[in-house]
Amino acid sequence: xxxxxxxxxxxxxxxxxxxxxxxxxxxxxxxxxxxxxxxxxxxxxxxxxxxxxxxxxxxxxxxxxxxxxxxxxxxxxxxxxxxxxxxxxxxxxxxxxxxxxxxxxxxxxxxxxxxxxxxxxxxxxxxxxxxxxxxxxxxxxxxxxxxxxxxxxxxxxxxxxxxxxxxxxxxxxxxxxxxxxxxxxxxxxxxxxxxxxxxxxxxxxxxxxxxxxxxxxxxxxxxxxxxxxxxxxxxxxxxxxxxxxxxxxxxxxxxxxxxxxxxxxxxxxxxxxxxxxxxxxxxxxxxxxxxxxxxxxxxxxxxxxxxxxxxxxxxxxxxxxxxxxxxxxxxxxxxxxxxxxxxxxxxxxxxxxxxxxxxxxxxxxxxxxxxxxxxxxxxxxxxxxxxxxxxxxxxxxxxxxxxxxxxxxxxxxxxxxxxxxxxxxxxxxxxxxxxxxx
Amino acid sequence: xxxxxxxxxxxxxxxxxxxxxxxxxxxxxxxxxxxxxxxxxxxxxxxxxxxxxxxxxxxxxxxxxxxxxxxxxxxxxxxxxxxxxxxxxxxxxxxxxxxxxxxxxxxxxxxxxxxxxxxxxxxxxxxxxxxxxxxxxxxxxxxxxxxxxxxxxxxxxxxxxxxxxxxxxxxxxxxxxxxxxxxxxxxxxxxxxxxxxxxxxxxxxxxxxxxxxxxxxxxxxxxxxxxxxxxxxxxxxxxxxxxxxxxxxxxxxxxxxxxxxxxxxxxxx
Numbered sequence: 001x002x003x004x005x006x007x008x009x010x011x012x013x014x015x016x017x018x019x020x021x022x023x024x025x026x027x028x029x030x031x032x033x034x035x036x037x038x039x040x041x042x043x044x045x046x047x048x049x050x051x052x053x054x055x056x057x058x059x060x061x062x063x064x065x066x067x068x069x070x071x072x073x074x075x076x077x078x079x080x081x082x083x084x085x086x087x088x089x090x091x092x093x094x095x096x097x098x099x100x101x102x103x104x105x106x107x108x109x110x111x112x113x114x115x116x117x118x119x120x121x122x123x124x125x126x127x128x129x130x131x132x133x134x135x136x137x138x139x140x141x142x143x144x145x146x147x148x149x150x151x152x153x154x155x156x157x158x159x160x161x162x163x164x165x166x167x168x169x170x171x172x173x174x175x176x177x178x179x180x181x182x183x184x185x186x187x188x189x190x191x192x193x194x195x196x197x198x199x200x201x202x203x204x205x206x207x208x209x210x211x212x213x214x215x216x217x218x219x220x221x222x223x224x225x226x227x228x229x230x231x232x233x234x235x236x237x238x239x240x241x242x243x244x245x246x247x248x249x250x251x252x253x254x255x256x257x258x259x260x261x262x263x264x265x266x267x268x269x270x271x272x273x274x275x276x277x278x279x280x281x282x283x284x285x286x287x288x289x290x291x292x293x294x295x296x297x298x299x300x301x302x303x304x305x306x307x308x309x310x311x312x313x314x315x316x317x318x319x320x321x322x323x324x325x326x327x328x329x330x331x332x333x334x335x336x337x338x339x340x341x342x343x344x345x346x347x348x349x350x351x352x353x354x355x356x357x358x359x360x361x362x363x364x365x366x367x368x369x370x371x372x373x374x375x376x377x378x379x380x381x382x383x384x385x386x387x388x389x390x391x392x393x394x395x396x397x398x399x400x401x402x403x404x405x406x407x408x409x410x411x412x413x414x415x416x417x418x419x420x421x422x423x424x425x426x427x428x429x430x431x432x433x434x435x436x437x438x
Numbered sequence: 439x440x441x442x443x444x445x446x447x448x449x450x451x452x453x454x455x456x457x458x459x460x461x462x463x464x465x466x467x468x469x470x471x472x473x474x475x476x477x478x479x480x481x482x483x484x485x486x487x488x489x490x491x492x493x494x495x496x497x498x499x500x501x502x503x504x505x506x507x508x509x510x511x512x513x514x515x516x517x518x519x520x521x522x523x524x525x526x527x528x529x530x531x532x533x534x535x536x537x538x539x540x541x542x543x544x545x546x547x548x549x550x551x552x553x554x555x556x557x558x559x560x561x562x563x564x565x566x567x568x569x570x571x572x573x574x575x576x577x578x579x580x581x582x583x584x585x586x587x588x589x590x591x592x593x594x595x596x597x598x599x600x601x602x603x604x605x606x607x608x609x610x611x612x613x614x615x616x617x618x619x620x621x622x623x624x625x626x627x628x629x630x631x632x633x634x635x636x637x638x639x640x641x642x643x644x645x646x647x648x649x650x651x652x653x654x655x656x657x658x659x660x661x662x663x664x665x666x667x668x669x670x671x672x673x674x675x676x677x678x679x680x681x682x683x684x685x686x687x688x689x690x691x692x693x694x695x696x697x698x699x700x701x702x703x704x705x706x707x
Contacts, residue, residue, distance in 0.1 A: 169594070171608060172590075172594060172608055172609065173594060173608060173609045173610065174608060174609070174610050175607065175608035175609075175610045175611040176608075266673070267672055267673030268672065268673035268674060268675055268676075269673060270609060270610070290591070290676040290677055290678075291675070291676060293594055293595065295597060299597045302597070
């Protein structure tokens with residue numbers, strides 16, 4: 001758990017600073033290589049998006065000069081940069097990565113893009129060998145946590161733009177948007193965006209009517225749709241299931257009598273009016289008709305606001321999930337820390353046992369098979385009993401913060417070298433005379 | 439023994455009944471899943487109960503309680519078919535209470551109550567009962583769908599932000615469920631009434647059109663037909679369709695209640 005992270009994001013740094021630190025995708029592999037070559041860093045990776053730049057590392061001894069790396073790499077002075085940086089270590093670094101991957105640290109909480117970006121950064125660093133065991137564990141867990149947050153909370157489910165709320169409402173009315181027709185009345189930026197969203201969700205065709213016919217033609221061409229003359233609006237409008245209206249008319253252009261006509265011609269199939277004009281294009285009178293669903297800009301805005309509030313509530317639940325996952329990760333990391341020590345302790349004692357048996361066998365002469373078995377059982381029993389307490393203590397300590405201390409003590413007492421199994425055996429052989437004699 | 443199975447089924451349907459009430463106020467996917475599983479289990483018990491009565495030879499086709507049990511089972515079948523097609527449990531809001539009530543009265547007391555008149559054409563009678571009950575179940579469902587349609591329409595019209603998160607499926611999906619049950623139920627109801635007339639004709643030699651049972655049945659059928667026609671011809675849905683559906687539903691209840699004072703279609707102990 002010698003993780004160390006440094007970075008800045010949309011909350012800590014203004015755009016002009018973030019711009020200076022942004023790393024283009026093509027240069028990411030080189031940056032990762034440079035990072036791992038930096039003193040004190042074992043593994044490292046860089047996440048660079050328009051809202052954040054983060055340098056995540058696993059250090060050799062728990063502390064590396066990551067600020068120095070940033071200054072060197074981006075040729076920036078500490079005065080320019082340091083005030084915008086945040087730095088996390090160990091558990092806090094793990095929590096931060098989990099939060100970033102789960103999109104809780106994003107500008108729009110719950111947006112799905114960030115997870116993909118983190119995954120790409122991870123793949124890039126992995127390809128150049130900058131990510132190995134430790135960061136590998138951290139990020140595989142982070143992706144799993146992000147997935148858990150996504151499935152167990154609704155943090156990513158509700159949409160937040162007016163256009164996407166309009167799509168959701170349309171789905172609540174029509175179920176599927178496949179084969180539905182859209183009518184744009186008054187070509188504007190907002191209605192174009194809403195139409196784009198609707199088309200992306202499967203709407204079949206688009207009609208455009210505008211006071212200036214040429215503009216209608218222009219917009220219709222963009223969507224492969226059909227331009228309608230403004231005077232034909234009322235006679236063709238019933239062909240559409242969804243009407244997006246945003247004219248600059250000073251009074252409502254859709255009144256009750258129009259609504260009644262449309263419904264009669266449509267055999268009462270419902271119509272959805274998205275009225276983003278101010279003043280409104282759809283009269284309240286018409287909106288009351290059965291089968292006419294009209295949402296004005298305020299209604300849509302209200303839905304957007306409530307979605308944001310919902311997300312905040314869900315985000316709190318997500319934070320709880322993250323907190324418990326960080327604990328789990330920490331506990332697991334510690335358990336992993338003690339495993340090599342336990343293994344080498346076992347190896348160490350086994351070597352002593354074997355050596356002692358060989359030594360004593362010379363003195364006792366040939367043993368009968370029964371005697372062999374008895375000696376084997378006796379020595380093994382002693383070793384197991386002696387090892388029982390230290391191993392239990394190690395395992396218990398692994399779950400607590402004192403793990404490192406206990407591991408250190410055990411290693412020193414038995415002079416264990418846990419890097420590799422062979423190393424441990426070698427060490428054990430050397431310390432033969434210190435073996436336990438009975 | 440069959441009564442015991444039926445009571446097990448009743449217990450399962452009870453969970454569905456609670457779901458029906460809860461679902462009206464809040465959305466819970468977990469509860470919907472529990473209710474669905476409970477209902478499926480209930481249907482298994484129910485089926486065993488029906489089979490057992492049938493195999494034991496005690497199945498009296500024209501007994502009130504067996505009829506109620508059968509109607510409840512057919513309604514549940516409809517519910518499950520809709521779930522399979524549309525993946526929604528919301529029709530349960532109407533179906534579960536109706537099914538629970540029917541199963542309840544059937545499970546409390548199973549005295550065989552027989553049709554008074556001696557019926558000559560047993561096959562026709564069985565066809566009459568199954569057809570009519572399928573028609574009834576479809577009617578219950580389309581009535582339920584029209585209520586849900588109203589509810590969803592009101593939610594969408596109220597423009598409260600909560601209208602986006604609701605247990606109800608999309609308006610057009612509800613509409614389709616209602617319309618399809620209506621279309622499916624109509625031929626069953628019509629054929630059911632025709633087979634009933636054949637049974638009555640062969641038993642009594644004539645049909646007394648002034649008998650309350652026949653009068654109300656014809657009325658129910660007429661309302662049913664008006665519903666299908668207005669829907670097909672001018673796409674009536676929403677409030678107007680709901681009013682018609684409630685009318686048909688009341689007519690159906692009245693036609694059922696007529697069993698108690700009809701001279702030709704009466705059950706006595």
